[in-house]
Amino acid sequence: MNKVRVRFAPSPTGFLHIGGLRTALYDYLYARHYGGTVILRIEDTDQNRLVTGAVENLLNSFHKLGMEFDEGPLLGGDYGPYFQSQRLETYHKYAQELIEKGVAYPCFCSAETLDEMRKDLQDKKLFPKYDRRCLQLSKAEIDKRIASGEKHVLRLKMPDERTFIINDEIRGQIEIDTHQLDDQVIIKSDGFPTYHLAAVVDDHLMEITHVIRGEEWLSSTPKHIFLYECFGWTAPKWVHLPLILNPDRSKLSKRMNDVSVDSYLEKGYLKEALLNFVALLGWHGADDRELYTLEELCSEFTLERVSKAGAVFDLAKLDWMNGQYIRNLPLDYLADIVKPQYLNAGLDISDEVKYHKVIEVVRSRATLLTDFVPCSERYYKELDIEIKDMELLRTETSKGVLSWILPHLQAMSNPDAETLKNLINNGTEALALKGKLYYTPLNIALSYSSSCPELHNIIEILGIPETLKRLHKALTF
RNA sequence: GACCCCUUCGUCUAUCGGUUAGGACUCAAGAUUUUCAUUCUUGCAAGAGGGGUUCGACUCCCCUAGGGGUCGCCA
Numbered sequence: 001m002n003k004v005r006v007r008f009a010p011s012p013t014g015f016l017h018i019g020g021l022r023t024a025l026y027d028y029l030y031a032r033h034y035g036g037t038v039i040l041r042i043e044d045t046d047q048n049r050l051v052t053g054a055v056e057n058l059l060n061s062f063h064k065l066g067m068e069f070d071e072g073p074l075l076g077g078d079y080g081p082y083f084q085s086q087r088l089e090t091y092h093k094y095a096q097e098l099i100e101k102g103v104a105y106p107c108f109c110s111a112e113t114l115d116e117m118r119k120d121l122q123d124k125k126l127f128p129k130y131d132r133r134c135l136q137l138s139k140a141e142i143d144k145r146i147a148s149g150e151k152h153v154l155r156l157k158m159p160d161e162r163t164f165i166i167n168d169e170i171r172g173q174i175e176i177d178t179h180q181l182d183d184q185v186i187i188k189s190d191g192f193p194t195y196h197l198a199a200v201v202d203d204h205l206m207e208i209t210h211v212i213r214g215e216e217w218l219s220s221t222p223k224h225i226f227l228y229e230c231f232g233w234t235a236p237k238w239v240h241l242p243l244i245l246n247p248d249r250s251k252l253s254k255r256m257n258d259v260s261v262d263s264y265l266e267k268g269y270l271k272e273a274l275l276n277f278v279a280l281l282g283w284h285g286a287d288d289r290e291l292y293t294l295e296e297l298c299s300e301f302t303l304e305r306v307s308k309a310g311a312v313f314d315l316a317k318l319d320w321m322n323g324q325y326i327r328n329l330p331l332d333y334l335a336d337i338v339k340p341q342y343l344n345a346g347l348d349i350s351d352e353v354k355y356h357k358v359i360e361v362v363r364s365r366a367t368l369l370t371d372f373v374p375c376s377e378r379y380y381k382e383l384d385i386e387i388k389d390m391e392l393l394r395t396e397t398s399k400g401v402l403s404w405i406l407p408h409l410q411a412m413s414n415p416d417a418e419t420l421k422n423l424i425n426n427g428t429e430a431l432a433l434k435g436k437l438y439y440t441p442l443n444i445a446l447s448y449s450s451s452c453p454e455l456h457n458i459i460e461i462l463g464i465p466e467t468l469k470r471l472h473k474a475l476t477f
Numbered sequence: 478g479a480c481c482c483c484u485u486c487g488u489c490u491a492u493c494g495g496u497u498a499g500g501a502c503u504c505a506a507g508a509u510u511u512u513c514a515u516u517c518u519u520g521c522a523a524g525a526g527g528g529g530u531u532c533g534a535c536u537c538c539c540c541u542a543g544g545g546g547u548c549g550c551c552a
Binding site for chain 2 (some may be wrong): 009010011013033044046048049085091107111114123125126127128129151154155171172173174176177179180181182184185186187188190191192194195199214215216217218219220240242244245247249250251277280281282284285286287288289290307308309310311312313314316317318319320321323327363364365366367375428434435437438439440442443449450451452453454455464
């Protein structure tokens, strides 16, 4: 078997979205699993839909995710250029070959004419395909109209009676009859090729072995197979991935909700979690494992374990998975990732030891990376106390608790967790108080909130001097 | 509408003819003896329906239903 070469071929019309990421990821995993090559090819053949900066965004998103292509824009490679807009001569050369072979013909019909024709056919409950009126044109007339500069496209002349067989790696054998197939436009009137021609030519020239793409391409695959035949080329293996769905089971589109990869990253999802989660949307390992690193996915991934049915994107599970990564990734790594957020919030995290203690405590209750700063402010600055909590602080019982613990802490310099836990426990007995009556005043005094992590953690983070300061302050309320 | 694809707990899925149909998320309850989390335990919850084939079907075949995709000078 030839060395695996696969490509991710997006059109630069916006940001990388979840669906695109899943396709790209499977391309990537498949190539890595078999020691092959992943190529990024930009399908910028629609001049009307180009979005400036889209390619940069795309590249940047993949970079952020740690997915590196082997060939593509910026990276180069032996099969470039990797922008289809830079390969126009190539497409025209092959289009010419199709004309010579009699399987492509010019069409001068206007958009309006086509619309009318389709409407008419639909009214008659017929399949709305081009009626080939321009195929009747004489050679002389065609030459004359082209010479006069009349706008025209090039169409592929599909066979009349034929059943195409697609051997899909995931779905098996699929049959599609040509009655359902239109004479596809392959060169548009602006001289650009359509996807069908460009993708086939490039996939062949770039020696792509497996075309891994979304299921939405299944119905037009016969056109592609036919093109391979016309050129006398061997077609690649077809791999049509199940779609990613919205909760209502419609195709996950750019329209509905926000599905750009960047926005998930900005919302505080870790790339590790996003990649892991997206990989599991349509693929599952042989065992019950759910958590995989990118490297582990590379070694485990095979097409045989890709499912056929579409998968709903379930945010709740992504949240859970993100929490798993937040809790289990190395502390230093996590601390580095969130550092900019702390700096942005104006928190002084120059005390590295304290910062790491904070991260360790905060990570246990975080779902998103963006949860860190809000949960950490209490360790770095004075916060407002709710009126209700303030009132509780003013009660005699509360003052008793604070006054009791103060001198004990004062006598300590750098207590460890065990010492602090003992001290805190002793207080419940010494004061004959328990539960909220005892703990809540301390919670509020030290963390400005009745709900907080365990007290010994807070004291450890704050240090004795700051702890005493907060207790004194609380007693003045 | 036509064609194509798909169909196991609400969701992601395991099962490649013989299982008490397993795991994960969500949800509920309990424990971890302050709270919020974390963690752990337990629980709720599924083979779309109908025919075949077979000693035996979630698994193979057919029909029906439902969902999705495609039907552009968009990809």
